[in-house]
Structures are given as C-alpha cells and as structure tokens.
Amino acid sequence: MGAENFERFQALFEELHKWAFHRLGTKKNTNLKEWFRSPYGLLRGPNSRFTVPKPDLQTHAGQLPGRVGTLTGDLPQGSYVEGKNQPGFDIVTVMRRRALVLENKWSRVNEGRTATPLDRLTVWNKVSKATTELQGSLLKVGSKPIRKACAGFVLMAHRDPARGTETEQSTVSSPLQQFVQVCKTPPEPGHAHFQAWEAYAKTTASVLILDRAAITNTFGPTFSRLRGFFFSFADQASSQRPSGCSTTGTNCNFAHHKASTKRRFCSFE
Numbered sequence: 127m128g129a130e131n132f133e134r135f136q137a138l139f140e141e142l143h144k145w146a147f148h149r150l151g152t153k154k155n156t157n158l159k160e161w162f163r164s165p166y167g168l169l170r171g172p173n174s175r176f177t178v179p180k181p182d183l184q185t186h187a188g189q190l191p192g193r194v195g196t197l198t199g200d201l202p203q204g205s206y207v208e209g210k211n212q213p214g215f216d217i218v219t220v221m222r223r224r225a226l227v228l229e230n231k232w233s234r235v236n237e238g239r240t241a242t243p244l245d246r247l248t249v250w251n252k253v254s255k256a257t258t259e260l261q262g263s264l265l266k267v268g269s270k271p272i273r274k275a276c277a278g279f280v281l282m283a284h285r286d287p288a289r290g291t292e293t294e295q296s297t298v299s300s301p302l303q304q305f306v307q308v309c310k311t312p313p314e315p316g317h318a319h320f321q322a323w324e325a326y327a328k329t330t331a332s333v334l335i336l337d338r339a340a341i342t343n344t345f346g347p348t349f350s351r352l353r354g355f356f357f358s359f360a361d362q363a364s365s366q367r368p369s370g371c372s373t374t375g376t377n378c379n380f381a382h383h384k385a386s387t388k389r390r391f392c393s394f395e
Contacts, residue, residue, distance in 0.1 A: 167335035176224035214256030223268030250326035278332035
C-alpha cells in the first residue's frame with residue numbers, strides 16, 4: 127500500500143467508523159480520546175467534544191478540489207482526501223459543526239520496524255502548517271469558519287517513534303508516550319529546530335498522535351495480523367470541482383459522479 131492509497135483508505139475508514147458508531151452505540155456525542163480508542167499520545171488538549179453524523183456511505187473517497195486555504199463555502203458532512211499541494215494534513219473528516227484534520231505518514235515495515243522514525247520536527251512542522259492553512263481559510267463547517275470548527279489535529283504515522291532520552295525511557299514505559307515527552311520538550315535557542323518549535327508553540331489546536339502500533343490496533347486484526355488486506359476503492363477519487371468550492375464565496379456543493387472501482391491487495395511488508 128502506498129501513501130496515496132492509504133489516505134483514501136483512511137477517509138473511507140472514518141466514514142465506516144461513523145456508521146459503526148451509530149449502529150453499535152447509544153450516544154451521539156464523543157471526543158478525541160473516545161474516537162481514537164487505541165493507545166495514543168495526547169500531545170496537547172483541550173479535548174473537544176463533537177457530534178458524530180450518520181454517514182452517507184460511498185464506494186469512493188471524496189476529494190477536495192483545492193487547498194483548504196483557497197476554498198470558500200460550506201463543506202458538507204463526510205471525509206475528504208486533500209486537494210493538490212495541501213500543506214499540513216491529508217484528510218478532513220466533517221462532524222456536525224466540527225471537523226478533524228488528519229495527517230498520514232506512511233512507511234513500509236522492515237524486520238518488524240519502520241525504517242523511517244517518527245520525529246518531533248515532523249510533528250511541529252505539520253501542526254504549524256495545518257494551523258496556518260486553517261487560519262487563512264474562508265471555508266465553513268456547519269456555518270462556522272473551519273478554523274473555529276476544528277476539533278483537533280491527528281497525526282497517524284505508520285512509523286515507530288524516535289526513542290526518548292535515557293531519563294524519558296526510564297520514567298515512561300511506552301515508546302509513544304516517550305515520544306510525546308520528546309515533542310513537549312523545547313530545544314535550546316540556536317538549535318536547528320528552535321524556529322520550528324516556536325511556530326508550533328504559538329498554535330493552540332488539540333494534537334493527537336498515533337504511531338504504527340496504535341494504528342494497527344485501530345484498524346483491527348486484519349491489518350495487523352495478515353500484514354495486508356483487501357478493499358475496494360475508486361481508481362479516480364471523487365475529484366469533481368463543485369461550483370461553490372472556489373474563491374468566489376458561493377456554497378461548496380459536492381455533486382458525486384460515478385467512479386469505477388476494482389479490488390486490490392495492499393501489503394505493507
């Protein structure tokens with residue numbers, strides 16, 4: 127499975143998650159901690175609550191017609207793959223009057239570990255870029271500007287986190303929780319990463335991190351035990367350009383078109 131296919135899978139998975147939430151649950155409201163029940167790293171709160179809508183399930187992933195920072199109008203409920211050259215995140219999943227933005231970092235597995243570690247610079251840069259993009263957008267979610275409707279930033283990395291210091295390893299048992307402590311620790315002034323830290327420190331969004339172990343647990347036994355899985359997806363994502371998703375300020379209407387699908391086996395060995 128490559129990065130682009132993983133993003134489409136993630137968008138479809140979020141819609142199936144909403145369906146299962148209504149099918150199996152007894153409540154309408156949830157929060158970041160409840161929505162991502164696998165072991166995760168909560169880098170920063172607050173833990174915003176949101177209402178999960180009943181999804182209109184599709185056989186293809188919707189795709190935004192451009193960068194969020196360039197779009198206007200109201201974004202309908204659903205989960206959307208990024209538009210071209212989108213900085214900071216890959217997916218927007220819309221709840222009622224709320225939205226989550228998700229960034230996927232994909233790496234293949236080699237001898238039980240991913241070759242590319244998840245590092246703190248990636249986290250700081252992605253959160254900063256996502257915040258800048260949302261702050262500059264006129265797009266709305268549930269009639270509210272998306273910058274105010276955003277319930278959190280979620281980094282889902284199919285990677286193992288960089289190890290903490292000896293002190294962090296001795297005080298925090300989980301590698302992911304060690305990594306959270308690494309991300310919370312500012313570098314010394316003059317360090318190559320100091321400017322990235324300063325930009326991140328100015329943001330206020332909730333930030334949740336899932337590493338490889340966490341997302342394999344989230345996606346279930348098929349993903350983690352079979353080391354690959356089957357799923358259907360559109361050869362062409364729903365990349366229609368609605369008349370309202372532009373800088374003209376008219377409403378953002380997504381008229382879905384038919385897309386051919388085929389079955390593929392996706393291995394992450």
